[in-house]
Amino acid sequence: MKIPFTKMHGLGNNYIYIDGFQVHLEESEIPQLARKVSDVNFGIGSDGLIYMLPSEKADVRMRIFNKDGSEGKNCGNGLRCIAKWAYELGYVTDTSFQIEAKSGIVDAEVFPENGLVEQVSIDMGVPLLKRREIPMVVDNYDPESRVVNEPFLVADAELNLTAVSMGNPHAVFFVESIDSSPVEELGPIIEKDDRFPDGVNVEFVEVVSGKELHFRVWERGSGITQACGTGACAAVVASVLNGYSTVGEEITVHLEGGDLFISMTENQRVIMRGPAEKVAEGIFNWPSI
Numbered sequence: 262m263k264i265p266f267t268k269m270h271g272l273g274n275n276y277i278y279i280d281g282f283q284v285h286l287e288e289s290e291i292p293q294l295a296r297k298v299s300d301v302n303f304g305i306g307s308d309g310l311i312y313m314l315p316s317e318k319a320d321v322r323m324r325i326f327n328k329d330g331s332e333g334k335n336c337g338n339g340l341r342c343i344a345k346w347a348y349e350l351g352y353v354t355d356t357s358f359q360i361e362a363k364s365g366i367v368d369a370e371v372f373p374e375n376g377l378v379e380q381v382s383i384d385m386g387v388p389l390l391k392r393r394e395i396p397m398v399v400d401n402y403d404p405e406s407r408v409v410n411e412p413f414l415v416a417d418a419e420l421n422l423t424a425v426s427m428g429n430p431h432a433v434f435f436v437e438s439i440d441s442s443p444v445e446e447l448g449p450i451i452e453k454d455d456r457f458p459d460g461v462n463v464e465f466v467e468v469v470s471g472k473e474l475h476f477r478v479w480e481r482g483s484g485i486t487q488a489c490g491t492g493a494c495a496a497v498v499a500s501v502l503n504g505y506s507t508v509g510e511e512i513t514v515h516l517e518g519g520d521l522f523i524s525m526t527e528n529q530r531v532i533m534r535g536p537a538e539k540v541a542e543g544i545f546n547w548p549s550i
């Protein structure tokens with residue numbers, strides 16, 4: 262089977278996008294396909310696979326598969342790229358429309374110039390903060406409670422955890438210096454820690470000021486990536502919860518691949534603005550011989 266694909270990225274968080282308006286993928290094959298296209302040696306090379314589909318509830322639907330083939334419930338950089346792609350392909354004609362992800366429906370707005378979209382704004386909705394919603398399981402803790410600046414021992418490290426769900430789980434740790442943050446060492450251990458029954462995306466964040474954060478991520482199912490949109494949103498929410506940042510102010514998050522601009526509104530909604538870029542189009546041979 263020859264599968265047409267497009268490679269896009271948001272701040273270097275890159276996925277192979279397949280247009281489900283045109284191409285039908287067998288459900289049972291998608292995880293294996295995601296692993297294959299992500300492989301830089303035997304496939305194309307990416308952080309995973311994103312499948313764009315028609316939606317019965319919104320204007321377009323996004324499904325995201327990590328590098329290891331696991332399906333994520335949400336993807337901030339993917340949502341911006343899907344918004345750009347759906348608009349440029351003419352699947353949506355208004356500049357404001359809705360995208361369905363596994364975690365729910367979000368409002369997207371594109372800002373086209375001569376028909377091409379470089380910047381996208383997404384209303385990422387209200388974060389989930391209760392322990393059971395992350396989900397995070399720890400003996401003797403109320404599942405209805407929040408996890409804010411809570412002591413978290415892992416390997417030999419004593420960290421403080423703030424946990425946020427943006428439809429997918431995030432463990433946010435504030436550090437003195439992003440350059441010496443233990444992303445490579447602790448990211449893979451925390452991702453699979455038993456306290457997170459669904460696994461977790463792991464973020465280290467340095468507060469430069471209330472309006473500026475430095476950020477590095479270890480993504481569940483994909484490892485280190487240049488950027489994570491939902492992770493950057495979780496970092497901003499965590500910054501507000503810890504009193505570093507203020508509701509209503511736009512915060513610049515410096516990720517390895519560039520900057521996102523994120524604010525939390527008075528009614529707790531998280532608004533993310535940033536770029537989406539198309540880099541390549543091609544045909545993938547599947548299964549390869």
Ligand SMILES: N[C@@H](CCC[C@H](N)C(=O)O)C(=O)O
Nearest residue numbers: 333336337338429489490491
């Ligand atoms: N890169 C993404 C998040 C992708 C899914 C994540 N790894 C998960 O399993 O929850 C983003 O930009 O948000």
